[in-house]
Amino acid sequence: MKVSYETDLYARIRQELDAVAMIDCHEHLQREREFPTGDDVHVGLLFLHYAPDDLIAAGMPMEEMARVRPNLLLFPNPEADPSLSPEARWRLLEPWYRKAWNTGYCEALRIAIRDLYGIDEFSESTMTKLTEAMRGEIRPGFTRKVFDKAGIDFAMQSPLGPGLVFNPDYNFDCFICDMCDAFTGFPIPELAQQADMDILCLDDYLKVIDFYFERDARCACAFKVARAYDRTLFWEDVPKNAVENTFNRLLAFNDRPDRRDIQALEDFILHYLCRKCGEYDLRMKFHTGIHGGNGNIITNSRAALMANLFMKYPKTGFDVFHISYPYQEELAVLAKNFPNVTVDFCWMWIINPSAARRALSDMLDAVPANKIHGFGGDYIFVEGTYGHAVIARREIARVLCEKVEEGRFSEAYAVELGRMLLRDNALDNFGLEKRRAAYRPRAGEDPPPAT
Ligand SMILES: [Zn+2]
Structure with missing residues (x-):
């Protein structure tokens, strides 16, 4: 049966979208050497x-x-x-x-x-x-093969270990990696050991953070914060002298500060990270909205809780993941108001395709189009990325058709906008061209031959 939205206009717009080599804004894909084999598949x-x-x-x-x-x-x-x-x-x-x-x-x-x-x-x-x-x-080469079929140029990858902060061991052909926030979790001995530095006080800890930024921030694509799973996204502005003692207690043998004190220390560190990301022009990506898994506190993760950060750090870019669903309308207002806030539809087209469609339609009436990142698979296995990419192109094409049919957009503009959502905005907002060039040698690849 031909479905109702498959009009001639849809077919033309969909064909144009299918031709866009997407920048996939967020993945956690397996390294190919970690692929299971034999009976484990x-x-x-x-x-x-x-x-x-x-x-x-x-x-x-x-x-x-x-x-x-x-x-x-x-x-x-x-x-x-x-x-x-x-x-x-x-x-x-x-x-x-x-x-x-x-x-x-x-x-x-x-x-x-x-x-x-x-x-x-x-x-x-x-x-x-x-x-x-x-x-x-499922064998080496599968990721690229699936990316080609899905029309993905490369993905911004959030590695799951083993390094705490930056794992550039993903091939340049498919990936550029995030720096990950290990810092607000205080794995002090591991951070000190991986940096080969001593941490004997809070100032030392900040110096270690500086070290990781100086080493990695230019070749990473973004700085990923995933703390919405275990705390509120409201990060209070706490002075250093209010948390120094808590940090010292973390270092002390056989001591453990209270959960509320640790949260204040996390708040202080997160504000420090906002400053560092501004300094290195490294956009921060925050998990917001719905949590993976079963059972969590959804009100902890609404993006509006971070408005104090958006205000205090105008030079830091904030990319808000998963459109803060189910708080997408708040996010539309934040992205409309704050020049440093962008919207990211990663994970969203499979969470709820119709809510994603309604949100994109709303945002295209209110938020400057250059601030919307249209796709991120957010999968561990690449088959999922493929399925997600197909749904995303279908639903984005439907929204663009609706705007043309309503007479708000010309067909040519709708196609141009589709390209911005799927590719151009990510390249521009994350500065990916220069970051990819800096990532390349870290991933063990030679620079391209001079022409
Ligand atoms: Zn994710």
């Missing part, structure tokens, strides 16, 4: 994250999900059951997958297995074929 890999959140929310017992999932180096899972046959593994997932079939998370997986593995639907009868197809494809 199975459908459980596609349930490493996101879709399982919906299956568990639908009622699937956590321990059953743990049996299905793989046990990987970066994602240890002692409850994994390697003895399951492909069919038996699917039989555990199936009742819950059926209940959550409707969500964007599940749709992204179906698109991925259809286009990458030639399988239309997860079922017991397709499981052996799917498993064999995965075993045939």
Whole structure:
């Protein structure tokens, strides 16, 4: 059946969007040398994250999900059951997958297995074929192959370890990496050891932060803060002398400051990081809005809690992830008001495709278009990135069509705007061209030959 939005206008705009080599604004993809092999490759890999959140929310017992999932180096899972046959593994997932079939998370997986593995639907009868197809494809080179099929030029990558701050061991061909905020978590011995510096007081700690910025900030693409999972995004402006004692207690043997004192120390450090990012012109990316996994405090993560930072640090750029969903309307106001705030739709097109569409439509009526980053897969496995990219292009094309049909945009402008959302804005706002050139040698690649 032809769906209602597939008009001739949609087909033309979609074709133009499909031709844009996207900058993927956010991923956590596996290193190819970390790919599982042999019997460890199975459908459980596609349930490493996101879709399982919906299956568990639908009622699937956590321990059953743990049996299905793989046990990987970066994602240890002692409850994994390697003895399951492909069919038996699917039989555990199936009742819950059926209940959550409707969500964007599940749709992204179906698109991925259809286009990458030639399988239309997860079922017991397709499981052996799917498993064999995965075993045939998942090997070094797969990431680039999938990026090409998804129309992704390269991705801004947030590595999950092993280095605390910067892991430039992702190939230049597909990636540029974030600096990650390890600093507000105070892994003091590890930070000191990786910097080869002593930390005996708060001033030493700030010097270590300076060291990492001086070493890494020019070749990273952004500075990622993911603290919305375990605290409020309101960062109070605390003077140094109010937290020095807390820091000293952290250093002391057999002492532990109170949680509230530690939070004040985190606040102080985060403000320091805002200053450093401004100094190095390194845009900060904040996780805001919905949390991955099951169960958290959503009001901790609304972007509006950070308005004091946006105001105090006008030279620091703030990229607000996941459109702060479900607080996207607040974010539209923040991005409309503050020159240093940009909107990032990463993860969003699979969280809720129709809410994402409504939000983009709203923002295109209110927020300057150069401040919106249209796509980031935000997956650990690249098949998910693919499914997400297809949904993003479809939904963005629908919104652009709507604006043309309403007479607000010309068709030519809609196409130009699509290119800004998927590519140009990220290149400009994160300064990616010069950062990629600085990242290249850190990733072990030679500079391009002089011409
Ligand atoms: Zn992420």
